[in-house]
Every structure is written in structure tokens, then in C-alpha cells.
Amino acid sequence: MRKVAVVTPGSFVIPSVRSSSVERVIEQVVPLARHELDIRIYGTIGKGLPLKSELHGVPCIRLPSGSYLQSLVRNLKMWGPDVIEVNNRPLAVQKLKAKMPGVKVVLNLHSNTFIRPPYLRQIQLQTALEQADGLIVNSRYLKEFVESGFRGERPQILINPLGVKLEDFSPRHTPASEAIRAARLERLGLLGKKIILFVGRLMPEKGVHHLIAAMPDILAEHPDTHLLVIGSAGYSSDRETAYVKKLKSAARPLKSWITFLSYIPFPSLALWYTMADLVVVPSSTREAFGLVNVEAMAAAVPVVAARSGGIPEVIEEGVSGFLVPPESLPEGLVQPITRLLGDEELRCRLGTAGRESCRQQFRWDLTAQRWADFMQHI
Known part of the structure; x- marks a missing residue:
């Protein structure tokens, strides 16, 4: 079989309950x-984890973070892969091509964060892409973003949407899910409330401040509503940044209607989607895909999201949720949210359609098959 080395960014240990989406x-x-x-x-090396182990049957080699690239090259030369996949680190493409010129190197970009200033200048990105034998992105939006500033011969590009494992999510409107939901809400003192859920990092790009700003108008129509905000500023800690403090200050007048919960790892997070009546994703234009969207859909929960980045490739307007023009935030959130809160049949219909969309388009096994085919033929 073809030998493929998958190189993580080196920021977080793998596997980990607190790591990035990469x-x-x-x-x-x-x-x-x-x-x-x-x-x-x-x-990279992680506390309590051996230098070598298996991740669901795949060998996982952990290297010192301080000399990650040097140790990586040494290990790769000993193994001799046919293809090296570099995840989210364009500058590593050039270095690996220089050290291992006979090996195919594929760059897998999960977002546009690390391909723009202050992380990378346009000329650096272009040089990295010229060196890459292939490029993988998770949305048409991200492909077009990369191509917009690229001059020269483009590498072979695969658009590979992300997914979910449907078995991890209980459909929202079933007797079993309703029973679990009621019990969990009772423990939280929220039984009888309509639940709006936000899941994500607490950073300006994720737009939770827009949702908090819209809450007074939402509550004016549906005073029995409660907002659950799940997440923290970073993956590895719950330290409060200036932005998080600003969010909590803005929410203080509505403290009876807004609850902040710290980072919840997957798969425990799947249970919280079942508690929601709807999920809101008010992300900025930099959102390349947004796993939260498909996770909500897998739980048969409708989504209200910003029409930005790659999100419109996931959420179908009026079918699995509603899309709001980013320039209309926060006011634009109010109408679709209040409409869904007032119509249980609509929530059920959109949620069911969203889960079916996941079944047909957004599953990890589909993502894996496209990835394997690309690696076979690059």
C-alpha cells in the first residue's frame, strides 16, 4: 500500500480532549x-502518552515540540513515505520538499487563518503552493480564497467537506431524546425553557457578541428563552481574555437568560446539541466550514448562521436552517430566531432535513474516502 505520513501542526497532542479542529x-x-x-x-509529545502508540489502528509517533520539524524530518527519512500531508502549516511544505525532494507533499488547509498576515505574507503562501504537489481544502470558499491571490501554476486541489459520525448524535425530536433533554434541563433549572445554543471558541471572529446583542429583542417575543454559550477563548485552557470579559459584562443585565459554560470536549458535547431548540453560528467571513453547523444538523437541530465563508455550502436556506447576511448582524438574527422559537413544526422539519443532509453529504466516511482516493493518485 502507498505510504502516507500525516503531519499535525504540532500545536496540540493527538489524541486530546482539548485540541483544535485540525x-x-x-x-x-x-x-x-x-x-x-x-x-x-x-x-507532538503529550503528558502521559507514549512516544509511539496507535490511534484506532494507525501508528502515531510523538516528537519533541521544541525540535518538531528536525525530529520529523529524521523520522520521515527513516520510514520513507510516498506522500507527506502537512496540515495547516504552509511554510513546512517548503522545508520538507527541500529535505525530501523525491516525496510528494500535500498541504491540507483547514482555514485561512495561517495563510494571511500576520502569520504569512502573500508571497510566502504563493511560494509554498508552488512547492506543494497537491492542496486539500474543506470548502469552495477556501479554494477560491487561496486562488484569488495566487499567480502561477496551481497544484491539484481537492475540495473535501468535513463531516460527522451520525451514531454520535441522537435526533432531537424523538421520545428518547426528549426524555434525556428534559432530565438535563431540570438539573440545570431550565425545564420548560426554549434553548438557543452557541458552541465555539470565544473570539470575535465567532460572533457570539452579535447573539448576545440580539437577545433583548428575542426575549421581548419569547421571554421563556435561554441562551447557552459553550466554549472558551482557547482550546487548552479556560483563561478569560479581554474579549470574554467583555462578553460576560454585556450579558450581565441578562444573567437570568444567558449561561456561560466552559469548553466541553467531544463526544460529551453531542449531548448538549440534543438540549437545543436551535443553534446559532454568527461567524465572520473567515469561517471556512464550521463543524458546529454539521454537528447541529446531525442532532436534527435547525441552524441560524451568518451567510459567510463556507457556511452557505453547508446550511441550505429554508431547508436545514436560515442564513443571515453578515452586514445585518446583530439585528438580522432576531427574525429567523424568533420565527423558529415560535414554530415547533418548523424546527422539527428543518432539523430532520439537516440530519438527512448529513447522511447524504457530510459523513466522516465520505470525507475519508475522498481523502484516500486523493492520496492514492497524487
């Missing part, structure tokens, strides 16, 4: 392709 995607996708490819995952 590591989570690797954990979900790569093991599903192990019967078609000879794969090894390379990451």
Missing part, C-alpha cells in the same frame, strides 16, 4: 482510510 479531523478521517493506505500520524 487534530479532531485527523482523528476522525485518517483511521477510516487505514485499509487502503499505509499511514503514520506525526504529532
Whole structure:
């Protein structure tokens, strides 16, 4: 079988309950392709984890974070892969091509965060892409973003949407889910409330401040509503940034209607989607895909999201949710949210359609098959 080395960014240990979505995607996708490819995952050393182990049947090699790239090259030369996949670190493409010129190197971009200032200048991105043998992105939006500033011969590009494992999510409107939901809400003192859920990092780009700003108008129509905000500023800690403090200050007059919960790791997070009547994703134009969207859909919960980035490729307007022009935030959130809160049949219909969309389009096994095919033929 073709030998493929999957290189994580080196920011977080893998596996981890507190890592970025990059590591989570690797954990979900790569093991599903192990019967078609000879794969090894390379990451950083983590407390309590051995230097070598297996991740769902795939060898995982952990290297010192302080000398990550040097140790990586040494290990790769000993193994001799046919393809190296670099995740979210364009500058590493050039370095690996220089050290291992006969090996195919593929860049997998999960967002546009690290391909723009202050992380990367346009000329640096172009040089990295010229060196890459292939490029993987998770949305048409991200592909177009990369191509918009690129001059020269483009590498082969795969658009590979992300997914979910449907078995991890209980559909919202079933007797079993309703019973679990009622019990959990009673423990929180929220039984009988309509629940709006926000899940994500507490950073300006995720737009939770827009949702908090819209809450007074939402409560004017539906005073029995409660907003649950799940997340923290970073993956590795719950330290409060200036932005988080500002959010909590803005929410203080509505403290009876807004609850902040710290980072909840997956798969425990799946249970919280079942508690929601709707999920709101008011992200900025930089959102390349947004796993929260498909996770909500997998739980058969309708989504109200900003019409930005790659989100319109996931949420179908009026079918699995509603899309709000980003320039209309926060006011634009009020009408679709209040409409959904007042119409249980509509919530059920959109939620059911969203889960079916996941079944047809957004599953990890589909993502893995596209990835494996690309690695086979690059």
C-alpha cells in the first residue's frame, strides 16, 4: 500500500480532549482510510502518552515540540513515505520538499487563518503552493480564497467537506431524546425553557457578541428563552481574555437568560446539541466550514448562521436552517430566531432535513474516502 505520513501542526497532542479542529479531523478521517493506505500520524509529545502508540489502528509517533520539524524530518527519512500531508502549516511544505525532494507533499488547509498576515505574507503562501504537489481544502470558499491571490501554476486541489459520525448524535425530536433533554434541563433549572445554543471558541471572529446583542429583542417575543454559550477563548485552557470579559459584562443585565459554560470536549458535547431548540453560528467571513453547523444538523437541530465563508455550502436556506447576511448582524438574527422559537413544526422539519443532509453529504466516511482516493493518485 502507498505510504502516507500525516503531519499535525504540532500545536496540540493527538489524541486530546482539548485540541483544535485540525487534530479532531485527523482523528476522525485518517483511521477510516487505514485499509487502503499505509499511514503514520506525526504529532507532538503529550503528558502521559507514549512516544509511539496507535490511534484506532494507525501508528502515531510523538516528537519533541521544541525540535518538531528536525525530529520529523529524521523520522520521515527513516520510514520513507510516498506522500507527506502537512496540515495547516504552509511554510513546512517548503522545508520538507527541500529535505525530501523525491516525496510528494500535500498541504491540507483547514482555514485561512495561517495563510494571511500576520502569520504569512502573500508571497510566502504563493511560494509554498508552488512547492506543494497537491492542496486539500474543506470548502469552495477556501479554494477560491487561496486562488484569488495566487499567480502561477496551481497544484491539484481537492475540495473535501468535513463531516460527522451520525451514531454520535441522537435526533432531537424523538421520545428518547426528549426524555434525556428534559432530565438535563431540570438539573440545570431550565425545564420548560426554549434553548438557543452557541458552541465555539470565544473570539470575535465567532460572533457570539452579535447573539448576545440580539437577545433583548428575542426575549421581548419569547421571554421563556435561554441562551447557552459553550466554549472558551482557547482550546487548552479556560483563561478569560479581554474579549470574554467583555462578553460576560454585556450579558450581565441578562444573567437570568444567558449561561456561560466552559469548553466541553467531544463526544460529551453531542449531548448538549440534543438540549437545543436551535443553534446559532454568527461567524465572520473567515469561517471556512464550521463543524458546529454539521454537528447541529446531525442532532436534527435547525441552524441560524451568518451567510459567510463556507457556511452557505453547508446550511441550505429554508431547508436545514436560515442564513443571515453578515452586514445585518446583530439585528438580522432576531427574525429567523424568533420565527423558529415560535414554530415547533418548523424546527422539527428543518432539523430532520439537516440530519438527512448529513447522511447524504457530510459523513466522516465520505470525507475519508475522498481523502484516500486523493492520496492514492497524487
